[in-house]
Amino acid sequence: MLVDTGTVDDTAEVALRAGARVVHAAWPGHVAQKNRALAEAVRGWVLSLDADEWLTPEAWEQVRSAIATPAGAVGFSLPRCNHWLGTPLRHGRWYPDRKVRVVRRGAGRWVGDDPHDQLQVDGLVRPLPGDIAHVPYRSLGEHLRTIDRYTEIAARSLGDRGVRARLWDPPAHAALHWIDAVLFRSAWRDGVPGMAVATLGAAYSGLKWWRLWRRAGR
Numbered sequence: 001m002l003v004d005t006g007t008v009d010d011t012a013e014v015a016l017r018a019g020a021r022v023v024h025a026a027w028p029g030h031v032a033q034k035n036r037a038l039a040e041a042v043r044g045w046v047l048s049l050d051a052d053e054w055l056t057p058e059a060w061e062q063v064r065s066a067i068a069t070p071a072g073a074v075g076f077s078l079p080r081c082n083h084w085l086g087t088p089l090r091h092g093r094w095y096p097d098r099k100v101r102v103v104r105r106g107a108g109r110w111v112g113d114d115p116h117d118q119l120q121v122d123g124l125v126r127p128l129p130g131d132i133a134h135v136p137y138r139s140l141g142e143h144l145r146t147i148d149r150y151t152e153i154a155a156r157s158l159g160d161r162g163v164r165a166r167l168w169d170p171p172a173h174a175a176l177h178w179i180d181a182v183l184f185r186s187a188w189r190d191g192v193p194g195m196a197v198a199t200l201g202a203a204y205s206g207l208k209w210w211r212l213w214r215r216a217g218r
Contacts, residue, residue, distance in 0.1 A: 003037045011051070031117045034110040041105055048101050048119065052135050053080070059130030063102055066128055075121035076102040081131040084193045085140065088133075092187030092194050093180065093201055099132060100125055113157035115150050147204045155211035165213035174206030 002015040005027045012022045023040050027033060038046060045067045049055070055063065059078055066076050079096035081088050089095055100108075100119040108121040137143040181187045181198035188195060 001037070001040055001042075003033060003040065005033065030114045031110045031112055034117060034119075038103075038105075038109065044105055046103050046105050046108075048103075049132070050134075054133050056081075056131045056133055059128070059132060062128040062130040066126070067102065070104075071126070072124055073126040074104040074107040074123035075100050075119070075125040076128050077125055078102075078128050078130060078132050080134050082134045082136060084137065084143075084197050087190065087193040089187075089190045089194055089197060091189045092182070092185050092198055093177070094197060098127065101132065102128075113154065113161070115153050143200060147200065147207065151204060151208040151211055154208045155215060158208075158212050159215045163212065164216055165209045167213065170206045170210040170213060173209045174202040177205040178202035 001021045001023065002012065003023045003025055004012045004015075005025060012024075015022050021040075023037075025033070025036060028036070034048065037048065047055075047063060055078075062078070063076065066073070077098050077100045079098050081090065082094040082097060083089070084094075100121060103119060103121050104123075107123055108119050110117050111120045112118050137146065178198055178201070181201055182195070187198040190197075
């Protein structure tokens, strides 16, 4: 089943030819849209993937085996391997980036602040090997535009929850993000792409908190 929110390419047609049910719906936000998809599902188990994600062959076999013999689990998580400009990153804050993406129908819901959502499961969640492959950006320009758009959404979500930023929060959060990615999670082992992603992640964190600080009119 595909929830389509007005794509302008042939996504819906490809899905229909593959035998999928296509649901056309307006965009209410990340969390609301994914909960809509859960509500539309009709099978016993739900695998949730975004348009820029897919299961590796190993992950696909692991999921099939797990739902056949769940051993009391109602959800399963998998590591997500993010690719940046053609390079799979296996260090830093982007890996293993484990995500719960398989849930028994009726046993989970999406929660969180847009655009950062997570699948919350009512019951036992077991980890599985095998990666979810993810290509979040097709170019550096798209990455930068996404940072600009998502930091605005994130700052608004935080502000709506009553979170307030102080003047030192933007540089502090940016520095802590970079130190964590590079020194504690070895982003440098992924070479130039790993260091670039660590730096862009620090920029994201700092910009989000700066925009939150500005929202307070200070």
